[in-house]
Amino acid sequence: MPLVTYILLAIAIFAQAAGNVFLSKGMKQIASVSPLIGGNFLALFSQLVNSPFIWAGTCLLIIFFLLFLTVLSRAELSFVLPVISIEIVVNVAFAGYFLNEPVSLIRWIGAVLISTGVILVMRSGQKPTGTECDVKIPGGQGG
């Protein structure tokens, strides 16, 4: 698998994690300024549209989805699915760092397990080796 795919995957993961942080920040801000009255969707909607955090979060999640599609067109699902879960580790770290949420020990243990799993999956076959690229490029030109 070419290096580009890994880079796209990495950007996708950070876009999703950052998007979630922005959405979380935006929603908390709205909730703290105006505690929602049940069923007042119109008021909620206008708050959402006026929040730069919500816009940033939504844009980042759209970028994530487009990159996710691109990566799926280039790599196997059984590879992408576990690897993209590292997003949860990034999310836990971001939530602890940017949102000052308390991160419990059990959550950190989970993060370590996910990281170990992702490392295993990344070493399970699809490597960004030069030989694979060398094989692919002449094939692409010939077709």
Add this chain to the structure above:
Amino acid sequence: MKTFIIIAIMVLADSAGDVLLTRGMKQVGEISTIKPKELLAIARKVLCNRSFLCAIFFMAITFFSFLAALSQADLSFVFPATALVYVIGTFGAKFFLGERVTSKRWAGTLLVCLGVALTSL
């Protein structure tokens, strides 16, 4: 019991969505351009792809069954259950997409599944 059925639907729909999304994107072909004109053509191809449209449908089912599950049970119960998606999705990749899943990859996937369940407790 009702909660379990809803969660089962959610996990299966999520996995089906991932598998169909992958199939659709593989049918569209490898995206390796950044030229806007070509990207637009690819976007049109993706939006007309039947697997992709089915995937969107399953993603909607996932979202609404997630909401339904939340109305029945706590998030701290529903979210760890979604970790099963990694295992079911890998099964889907193996049987429906014909991907070769090595034992190393399986081990990694299981660790991820366990880790996700733990982080969301």
